[in-house]
Amino acid sequence: MIFYENQVKNIAQWPWLHFVVQLVLILVISELSYRLVERPFAHFNWHQWQSWLRKLVQPHSGYGWQRLMVLPFLLVFALGLTGAVIAPAHAVAQRAPLAKQIKRNSKQNSRRKASLIAQAQKQSAKAHSATTSQATSKQTDQPVAGLSLTQTQQAKQLPVVAIGDSVMLDSLNVLQQAFPKMIINAKVGRQVKASSDLLNYYATKGVLPDVVLIGLGTNGAFTPQQLAEIMRQVGPKRQVFWINVRVPTRSWQNSVNATLKRGAQQWPNLTVIDWYNYSQGHSAWFYKDQVHPNNIGKQHYSDFIAQQLLKQIKH
Template identity: 40%
Template sequence: MHEKKSSSKKIIAIVAAVIVVIAVAGGIYYGVQANNERVRTEQAAKKKAAAASSSKKAAAASSSKAAAESSEAAADPLYGKLKQYGLTYPELQYAKTMPITFVGDSVMLGSESFLKEIFPKMVMHADVSRQAYGVPAVLKQMQSAGQLANTVVIGVGTNGTFTADTTKEIMDVLGSKRDVFWINVHVPSQPWESQSNDQIKKATDKYKNLHLIDWYTVAKGHTDWFAADGFHPSTSGQPHYYTLVAKQVLQQVTKK
């Protein structure tokens, strides 16, 4: 009987010891887990604080840069004159270093000095009464002289219509790698206005690197923008002409 009691006490003691070991192990385990969670929480908080600090520094740098650009823009007389027409300061800064070639008729020629202000590195070959069929020869001459930039603006069609063959000759010289822009025409007094514009639209639909500058739609109805002949921009119309050309060109070339 005494031995049975002694055996029972040992069993109880062993069970109690096991329980204590399990409890201690569980406590240690949960303590480690809690500590790990605390460490993770602290690390997450530090990362968040570091990210917030970095974000604040970036915002401060961006704000400082914006302030500097704003100050420079405010001091730029060309931007002050042209911002009302939708040209941005970064666009005008880009234009200062951009080689560009213009080939056109007297409508384009009338805005030469203003376009030169925007694109100081431009080369223009514009002439009075120029027709589209004369452009391929001009382009070939300019190509031989190294005057064809990667961006070319064509402005003909005012003095008469032309065929798809002429368009092909022009694009054959310019190739498929250049960005080419064609300004359509506003000449309401002449029957070929719509014919020229139709040819220009067909050409821009056909050639992927040829872009339409829609002067006709912008100018339509603005009789006060033109001289007595109805198609040469007057002093009030010229800013609308050359800023439209500059904006369309710069939006295209700067998005690449």
């Protein structure tokens, strides 16, 4: 299935069709393997393999056209070897720049996050000292890319806790530039179930602000009950902005986005940031996995989140 998954990038669009195709491929390959490899090998006299090999390569031996029967075995062996060696190496090479960026962002964010938590504990989310206001005004003379001057000033003053996975971690620096007070907790492979402990942690620290940004669902689906638990935990007085997912190589993409859409209809304080539709048709914004934004896509990702958040936030 390595070759199939490498070539087919839009599994999420027709998950059942791709399931059937993969099942058929598995059955066909299994049958061919049984008939052309396993059964002949089971009846082969291994004590005479050297004699068999010599006769096989001799032009006038008794095997004749039967030599062609060896070709399917060699083909299966070659394909298997290619899939086991070349394909993983190619995948690693493709992901190397992304992996390095994520690792670098993770290290930088560990120090930054601790500092932001300490700052948030010292001051109210809604009140700033005169010194802080003066310092901030000097920093907002120039708008952040993708935002107006007014939006830039709003973003720089806005306390946000963001919980995400590798997609958010990949774009961390750009988000942090737009929202200097945003506490970002993003981790590779994170599932929705991890958000409960994180929300409790920030609430206990006294730094869970009125705006919570969540970017989860890339690594697996979640139930409406899990979403309901998160919304109850956050409470009705806080606004939750949830970035929906673009993960075309996984069957749960549409399920995650549908769950979020229904949730936004149920909870007035839940807003879905529709990154899926906004990024539709822009494959150049992503690495080859079509999930993680590249250097171009990160800016679009951050700008879109900032614009949607600032436009719909309740002051």
